[in-house]
Amino acid sequence: MVPTLSARGLVKRYGRVTAIDGADFEVRPGEVLAVVGDNGAGKSSLIKALSGALIPDAGEIRVDGEVVHFRGPLDARRYGIETVYQDLALAPAQDIASNMFLAREKRHPGLLGKLFRKVDQGWMRAEAQRVLDELGIAVKSIAQPVETLSGGQRQGVAVARAAAFGTKAVIMDEPTAALGVAESGKVLALIDRIRQRGLPVVLISHNMPHVFEIADRIHVHRLGRRVGVVTPREHSMSQVVGLITGALVLSEDGELEEVSSAVRTGLGE
Template sequence: MSEQVPVLQARGLVKRYGKVTAIDGADFDLLPGEILAVVGDNGAGKSSLIKALSGAVVPDDGEIMVDGEPVRFSGPLDARRHGIETVYQDLALAPAQDIATNVFLGRERRRSGPLGSVFRLLDAKGMRAEAARILGELDIKIKSMTQAVETLSGGQRQGIAVARAAAFGSRVVIMDEPTAALGVAESAKVLDLIQRIRDRGLPVVLISHNMPHVFEIADRVHVHRLGRRVGVVSPRERTMNEVVGLITGALTLSDDGELVEVYR
């Protein structure tokens, strides 16, 4: 059986801000069709790593690869062109606009013929129909595509942002703390949505501090500490306490994959 080529990969990424090193030779591997959780303490460099992978930050050194081919992102649009979509904590939604408008935000479709090319009129009916189809495929229940986003619950808003990413992300969807501001019931719906995206064949990177959520849906867990990857473990083979030990530095992984206690 041949080894899988990572969909998204990084080797030796470095990013400095003056005297502060946010990414310190970090590696990263996302395999096809998996949910990869990225965990680490505050200040571990998770956000900087994800920003580099999504084009929001240009690394000072190192290499990023998509499907095994080296790429260089000068901005988020470059990452999008390679099929990488990111859902940040602020969701980047327009609250006063309707659902269909938010799904196509920045990618609006114009009507065919002179009405679109000359008068630049938008295809509102077509976008509403396509938005309804996308949300229906992901089992996101919304009454009307003309409903303003500001009238939705927190979980529904998260669902709209995730649906937009899933609609336009052809290779990877990255989610930054998608359940951070949600209650138990809405968090469960978002976790189910993430699994549905994975089941459609689209790999997901999940950045989260919520260890029970990570262990519920992640296929693998990337542990980040002091600006670099310190290990990748399976939630089926390791406990939450062991992962926390890697996060805090109380434990380390040996070359043969065994956990070793660090004596201070």
């Protein structure tokens, strides 16, 4: 199976600091891939490279097996890669439909659109409602300002926007970080519905219960590179934490092995 989005040997340095150190990555069609790692492990830099927000110094990124060169987030979007950041990038005073089509406004057909650049608000509201209904996101009115929505509903609008325009992959950065139990559950259900549509989701999260509930595979990142890919079916939370901290390593034959404190010290701890 050709990965939808993959990377090999990515490197990014900032002077003497190496943020990405020969990192590999791959997400397959129709799966939820969780990316986990300690603070400073390089997860954010890796995701920025995959979403076009960061240009790596070395290595390659592929979409459907084809080498691509992202010069910015717009290039990644053109290839069908959408990112939902922690701040959601929503305009609170604007309505839901306007946020769904932010920077992608549909012009009115005919002279109104060509000469006066009039936005087709009716079409955008109908299309936004269709996407929300398809993903099971309930709101009182598609015309209500985003600032009147709950935290979970705002997250839903941001995710719906990504799902509407993403054709290859949706990247989500800590989508449940500021949400309560009920709203977090709704976001996880939304991620599952996106997966059911065949669109892969890359989930960056520190919440291990959420990761084990929704992820098909778990990419463990440490010291700027991937140290292993495991599955919730075959591995426990404590084993994943061991990989994150360096207490465990994944051998070439896929077995987890303990690392002595002396060896960990030599590896840079």
